[in-house]
Amino acid sequence: MTKTTNNLDSCEAFAQLTALQPVGNLATLLTPQRVATAQVAMDDGMWFNYAAKAVDEPILQALQQLADEQQVVSQYRQLLDGAVMNGSEQRMVLHHLTRGQLGADVVHGGTSLRDFYQQQLDRIAAFCVQVHNGEVRGGSGERFTRVCQIGIGGSDLGPRAMYLALAHGQRSQKQLKLEASFISNVDPDDAGQVLAELPLSRTLFILVSKSGTTQETLTNESLVREALRSQELDPARHMVAVTSETSPLAQSKGFLTSFYMDDFVGGRFSSTSAVGAAVLMLAFGETVVKEFLAGAHQQDCLALNPNVDENPALLDALIGVYERNVLGYPATAVLPYSQALSRFPAHLQQLDMESNGKSVNRQGQAVRYATGPVVFGEAGTNGQHSFYQLLHQGTDRIPLQFIGFLREQGGSDRVIQGSTSQQKLNANLMAQIVAFAKGRRHKEANKVFVGQRPSSLIYAAQLTPRVLGSLLAHFENKVMFQGFLWNINSFDQEGVQLGKMLTQQVLGGRVEDDALDAYCRLFQS
Numbered sequence: 001m002t003k004t005t006n007n008l009d010s011c012e013a014f015a016q017l018t019a020l021q022p023v024g025n026l027a028t029l030l031t032p033q034r035v036a037t038a039q040v041a042m043d044d045g046m047w048f049n050y051a052a053k054a055v056d057e058p059i060l061q062a063l064q065q066l067a068d069e070q071q072v073v074s075q076y077r078q079l080l081d082g083a084v085m086n087g088s089e090q091r092m093v094l095h096h097l098t099r100g101q102l103g104a105d106v107v108h109g110g111t112s113l114r115d116f117y118q119q120q121l122d123r124i125a126a127f128c129v130q131v132h133n134g135e136v137r138g139g140s141g142e143r144f145t146r147v148c149q150i151g152i153g154g155s156d157l158g159p160r161a162m163y164l165a166l167a168h169g170q171r172s173q174k175q176l177k178l179e180a181s182f183i184s185n186v187d188p189d190d191a192g193q194v195l196a197e198l199p200l201s202r203t204l205f206i207l208v209s210k211s212g213t214t215q216e217t218l219t220n221e222s223l224v225r226e227a228l229r230s231q232e233l234d235p236a237r238h239m240v241a242v243t244s245e246t247s248p249l250a251q252s253k254g255f256l257t258s259f260y261m262d263d264f265v266g267g268r269f270s271s272t273s274a275v276g277a278a279v280l281m282l283a284f285g286e287t288v289v290k291e292f293l294a295g296a297h298q299q300d301c302l303a304l305n306p307n308v309d310e311n312p313a314l315l316d317a318l319i320g321v322y323e324r325n326v327l328g329y330p331a332t333a334v335l336p337y338s339q340a341l342s343r344f345p346a347h348l349q350q351l352d353m354e355s356n357g358k359s360v361n362r363q364g365q366a367v368r369y370a371t372g373p374v375v376f377g378e379a380g381t382n383g384q385h386s387f388y389q390l391l392h393q394g395t396d397r398i399p400l401q402f403i404g405f406l407r408e409q410g411g412s413d414r415v416i417q418g419s420t421s422q423q424k425l426n427a428n429l430m431a432q433i434v435a436f437a438k439g440r441r442h443k444e445a446n447k448v449f450v451g452q453r454p455s456s457l458i459y460a461a462q463l464t465p466r467v468l469g470s471l472l473a474h475f476e477n478k479v480m481f482q483g484f485l486w487n488i489n490s491f492d493q494e495g496v497q498l499g500k501m502l503t504q505q506v507l508g509g510r511v512e513d514d515a516l517d518a519y520c521r522l523f524q525s
């Protein structure tokens with residue numbers, strides 16, 4: 001029997017890990033020397049620093065053994081080579097291939113899928129040139145100056161977070177080609193508000209849906225088409241589609257052109273496929289997107305290293321499993337000290353919680369241990385004035401994932417009252433790490449900080465396109481490794497289906513459940 005199907009609680013290394021003495025005092029562990037050395041290079045001057053994590057040498061060694069016993073890097077290699085890692089849907093998992101080849105040539109239906117993904121990127125690049133130079137124009141003959149993506153879940157969160165992460169920097173360097181907006185929610189106020197602000201005759205819409213069947217997206221598509229028609233604009237000259245080749249959308253007419261992904265790229269892992277590339281290339285051009293993809297590919301390469309002290313995503317994943325399954329922490333907070341990453345926590349919520357929010361293993365049996373944590377977050381320092389109270393003094397201990405940069409993106413930083421805004425931002429970040437770890441004694445009970453709140457820090461000189469790609473892939477790979485460690489399928493998402501089915505009953509007037517029927521009556525008035 002192969003080891004790759006082992007549950008976490010049947011691993012010898014997990015038993016050893018559980019038997020180890022936890023770190024007694026994070027405050028004393030956090031020495032200056034540890035701050036300077038407890039880190040793993042992520043390349044491009046980027047680091048994963050785990051100095052303020054409650055893991056000492058024996059724990060790290062046990063984590064290495066756990067990674068070895070669960071053969072997580074060899075599972076990653078199998079995934080890269082095109083093994084069916086999404087067993088419940090009988091699918092390969094190929095998002096890494098959208099940004100480079102690391103394993104065997106993966107061929108499906110006679111086509112090399114690396115070639116397929118690259119061709120789609122090339123087609124998008126060629127189309128973007130035509131839009132940018134005015135060869136492709138809107139129905140009234142005007143040049144496109146805006147782009148608006150219609151999509152939800154993985155067809156919104158990642159691309160939107162990536163766009164927002166780069167827009168200010170690109171705008172300040174006068175490199176922003178088209179400003180982007182997004183419509184996702186089926187709430188009519190979402191489309192209503194975005195459409196009211198857009199110059200429709202100059203707007204190109206990208207309809208993004210992998211399945212081509214998502215209710216919210218198709219509803220919003222209709223609203224957009226109606227809005228265009230109401231201004232006597234031909235919707236077919238204002239809309240492109242991004243979808244999987246097998247979806248109903250792939251057959252439909254009424255688009256300037258269509259770009260494709262396939263069933264082997266999960267929605268939440270699709271930012272580096274045509275799903276993210278279309279809006280990012282329209283907004284920033286091909287060079288920026290190539291840099292972004294190169295950063296992601298670089299992390300994918302690092303993730304092949306079996307040594308945890310040289311593989312940041314694996315180390316991050318293992319520490320997360322230790323905190324979840326040995327220390328029993330229920331959640332994790334993502335705290336980027338960068339306004340550009342304001343939607344990054346929202347993307348990670350889907351990435352992590354939709355992937356690892358599972359209770360059965362890959363053999364379909366219930367697991368008897370905790371899997372994915374609750375993930376939430378907010379850009380610093382905004383979070384400090386909101387939920388940090390609970391993080392500092394609440395009854396749950398919640399591990400923290402800080403992200404920070406030496407320099408801002410926009411070049412507008414200036415000294416105000418003795419320090420620049422970036423210096424203030426980073427002073428807050430550093431202060432928080434130490435406050436969380438070390439706490440403070442006080443004679444008044446409500447002013448005591450017990451500390452012992454672990455955190456890690458990813459930092460780099462600046463949030464460039466390449467660094468952004470690295471960050472994205474780091475978390476994708478962390479989530480993947482955690483799924484392997486927990487022996488769960490991180491690549492399906494059945495948890496969304498029940499609600500969808502009941503929604504259809506409500507809309508079709510065929511409600512079977514009496515409580516749901518009662519709720520329907522509440523909303524009738």
Ligand SMILES: O=P(O)(O)OC[C@H]1O[C@H](O)[C@H](O)[C@@H](O)[C@@H]1O
Pocket residue numbers: 152153154155208209210211212213214217267268354493496
């Ligand atoms: O891209 P689409 O097929 O429209 O799917 C959009 C989203 O909806 C689904 O309900 C899934 O939970 C998500 O994983 C997916 O990203």
